[in-house]
Amino acid sequence: MSRFDTAKGGINKESSERRLSPHHFYHQQAALTAIQATVDFFYHPDTGLYNLIGEQTFRKLLNLDVGTSLAFVIDTTGSMSEEIEAVKEAAIDITNTNRETCFAVSNYVVVPFNDPAFGPAFVTTDPEECIQYISGLTAVDGGDCPELANSGLELGIQNSVDGSIVYLFTDADDKDKDKLPNVEALIAEKGLIRVDFVLTEGCTSRRRKRASSTPYLSYFTIARKSGGNIYFTDDDGIRDLTRVIQGNIRASQVTILKLSLNSTTPVEIPVDTTIPEFLVSIFGPLDDAVVNITNSQGIEGSPSDLNAEIFTSSAQQIVFSFNTSLQRSKGNWNLKLQNVNPASEYKVTVSARSLLGFTFDLLEVDQSGTAYPLEGLPVVGAQLSLQIRISGQDLIRSIGEVRFHDTTGRETLFTGVVEPLAGRIQGLYVANVTLPNKAFFVSLVGVDNKGASFLRTDPTEVQVIDFKLEKVIGNNTIDEVYQGSEGRLTFRVTNKGPADTMDISVSIGTNRGAVEINVPIERVLNATVEPLTMELASGQTQEGVVIVRADDNATIGITVKVTLSVSGSLSPAVNILSADVTVVETPIIIPEVIDLTSPTCTVLATGGGCTADHMTNDCRLHEWWVRIQATDETSLIEVRPDPQVGLSQSLKYEESSLRVTAIYKAPCCCPKVNITVRDENGNTASCGEDFYTPVAGKIKEPICNGPVENAPSGLGVGGIVGIVAGSLVSILILVIIVKFFMTRERKQEGK
Known part of the structure; x- marks a missing residue:
């Protein structure tokens, strides 16, 4: 109960130096105790903050996700057996390049994906550990061609810091297209996450004739929404494309323009003075097409004619770069495609190295x-x-x-x-x-x-959309869900366009926490949404609710992403809201115990004393004291004397805890005291000492800490002393007067 005591100082746990630490001999013990207390606060298996709130909330709370990540999502199915060594070599080269720059990442993420398994994510801050893990990857199993690419990508993005680049290597289309909304939600949430795809086509090209849909459609969607790139190559071309990626890592990369062409109209490329190199990527049916470049000096020719460095060139993609470090290379360049198919689209991206x-x-x-x-x-x-x-x-x-x-x-x-x-x-x-x-x-x-x-x-x-999707403020209990309970997220849809029918769905993303579980997420966490459709007229608003329920045996500490998707019938765009949900331990509710037991207050001893004489004019010359003890079974929160302590009294605590011992001292001007003690539930008890009551009627009770009044009857010692002193003064004055007149008469007789 430190409120009863004056602080005495602590132990300096920073140094055992005698001059800096008065209790230096306790330094080692205190420092180790403080360290262990800190570890327990964060990581104790039962009470630690990490396990109670989950990894994702823990990382956000302590701002651990700083810097950026370098992430690789790698297809390890059997169809990649011809490319896996080139992929591993490329990933290792990219890692080595990154560690040598001033923009080195804060962590490295590697996610293998196969079929039917994917992950787990390997995360490290040590580039050597990353290289060692990549070196151990092998290509086996997989079965049919489409693979769980989106599941692997989702896990890779989840474990990457905001603003990172994720590289996905595969030769197959995605099997898990239902995961696409989760990936899109993560990209939107993370902000500045870019996904680059390196595709070798080996698996998909062998099955393309049997495919009923456009291959790689999900990849194009993800690249477009994340601002990423798609590169088509083979195992030899992977090594060449690695140089492009390495160049992007070594220097800041910016995009000059991004467009689709279906004609031979020239494209102007402005090369300003901050650009020492620019890169051109063209994707489309290039079998008969001719790429023509005109540089800033008006010289025209193919990329090879103008000494471009060509990284990949195939029937569907060409990637090349120009060095523009010399002043004569600055200015406007032109790109023109000839012999193109007007019915086809040619995607052109021009990027550059620049700090602007x-x-x-x-x-x-x-x-x-x-x-x-x-x-x-x-x-x-x-x-x-x-x-x-x-x-x-x-x-x-x-x-x-x-x-x-x-x-x-x-x-x-x-x-x-x-x-x-x-x-x-x-x-x-x-x-x-x-x-x-x-x-x-x-x-x-x-x-x-x-x-x-x-x-x-x-x-x-x-992307823009005709309806607004937003959370309803104050109605979100979904962030933390107890075992065997549910959380809710209320949302609102407002239709800003023409009348439309909205389809609504909810999904749960892959486990995001470090706590691994051995069963499907859906068996421990279940998400539903109401309603499943909304028919909204123009300007109409309707609310819905997402409900997430945790199984009784859900693992404490796991964090998943719940994604709400709303789409209309008039547009392919999907509006998305997402929330992180963490399973936390069910709190133990201790029933409230009403404390009706009063504390105790006991007089242990008294000393001094006050008589009627002591309580008159000389009351300040006499002192008395009383020692009391107060106890309670739970807590004491107040010890209050009446009258209150003034300049002439004191209340000193000698012992304090659930048992308080104190001594009260006062002069006889304050001849009595009543001490009240109170516990935290308001129960009270009192005790004290009273020297006035036995002599009541003989003298008027003194005013404690106030003016001292004379007694109404009888003479105390002070009164007698006063009378004697007054008489002596009067006699002295009389003697002086008599002596004065005698001296005066003698002087007159002498004259």
């Missing part, structure tokens, strides 16, 4: 002017605030405008003015924008510090 880039966020602004992040996909026609963050602010002279392009890159949907945010750090800009009625890319144009025009495009596709 940008990122953006779309924000909603409420009536008070406060901006906050969007939930779900943005709605067609919404008026939003576009916040832009420039990297390499010192490399630009001015920013001209922001542009929204359709996904072909050929149509400009919106143009807006960009202004710097006043009073904020450099590199932050804002534009008021109106969203178009179709998906778009965001581009930024301006002038660099050498006067050259620059163009940058964010490669991530922004």
Whole structure:
């Protein structure tokens, strides 16, 4: 009960130096105790924070996910037997390249996927451990061609830090297309996660004739939504493409433009003074097509004619780069495709090495002017605030405008003015924008510090939708679910477009925590949604609820992602909300025990004393004391004397816990005290001492800590002393007067 005692100081656990630690001889014991207490607080198997709240919440709480990850998701089925060694070599080369740069990642993630199994995720901060794990991978089993690529990718993204790049190597299409919404939700949640696919086609090409749908459609969707790339090659070409990836790792990569072509219209590529190299990727039916380049000096020819470095060239893709470090290479280049099939699309991406880039966020602004992040996909026609963050602010002279392009890159949907945010750090800009009625890319144009025009495009596709999906504030109990109980998430759908029927579904993602479980997630956690459909007129709103229930035996500490998907019948776009759900230990409810037992207050001893004489004018010269003891079975929270302690009294605690011993001292001006003790439930007891009551009527009770009054009758010692002193003074004055007159008479007789 430290409230009864003055602090005496502690033990310095930082040093055993005698001059710094008065209790230096206890340093080792105190330091080890503190360390163990910290470990127990976080990781004790029964009471540790890690097990109680789950890994994902634990990592967020302590901000452990900093930096970026380098993630590899690798197909290890038997059909990859010809490519697996090249894939392993490429992954190891990429890891070695990353560790040598100033942009080295904070952790490495490797996820193998097979069929019917995938994972587990291997996560390490040591590049040597990553290389050793990759070296041990083999290609076996798998059965049919389509594989569990999305399941592996989902696990890889889950274990990667926001802003990372994930590389997926496979020769097969995805079997688990039902996992696509989970992957899309993770990409949207993580922000700036980019997925690059390296496809060797070996398995899928052998079965393509039997396929009824377009191969790799899920991969194209993921790459488009994450701003990633797709590379087609063979086992020899993997090594060449590794050089592209290594180049991207060694230097900051930005996207100049991204578009789809179906004609021979030239494409202008502005090469500003911050670009020492740019890379071109063209995907499409290239059997008869001719790629023609015109450089900034007007020289025209094929990539090979102009000394491009070619990384891969096949009937469906070509990837090449140009060195533009020399000043004469700066300026506008042109790309032109000849002999193309007008019925086909040719996807062109131009990226570059440059420190000048940008990122953006779309924000909603409420009536008070406060901006906050969007939930779900943005709605067609919404008026939003576009916040832009420039990297390499010192490399630009001015920013001209922001542009929204359709996904072909050929149509400009919106143009807006960009202004710097006043009073904020450099590199932050804002534009008021109106969203178009179709998906778009965001581009930024301006002038660099050498006067050259620059163009940058964010490669991530922004989807828009006709209905708004949002969480209902204050109705979310889904974050933590107890064993055998359920959590709820209330959501709201508002239709901003024409009347439509919304289909609603919910899914549970792969186990995200470090706690491994040996049964399917669906057997320990079950998610349902109500309703399953909504028929909404234009402008109509309806609410629904997601219910997640944990099995009685659900493993404590596992964290999964629950994804709510809502789609309309008029558009293929899917709006998504997601939430992390952690199974936590059911709290032990201890029934409340009402304490009706009063504490005790006992006088142990008294000393001194007060008589009637002591309580008069000289009351301050006499002191008395009483020692009391108070006890309680649970807790004592108050010891209160009456009258309260003033300047002339004291209350000193000699012992304190569930038993309190104290001594009260006072002069006879305060001849009595009543001490009340109280426990935390309000039960009280009292004890004390009283010297006045036995003499009541003989003297007036003194006013404790107040003026001292004379007694109404009788003479105390003080009174007698006063009278004697007064008489002596009077006699002295009389003697002086008599002597004065005698001296005066003598002087007169002498005259």
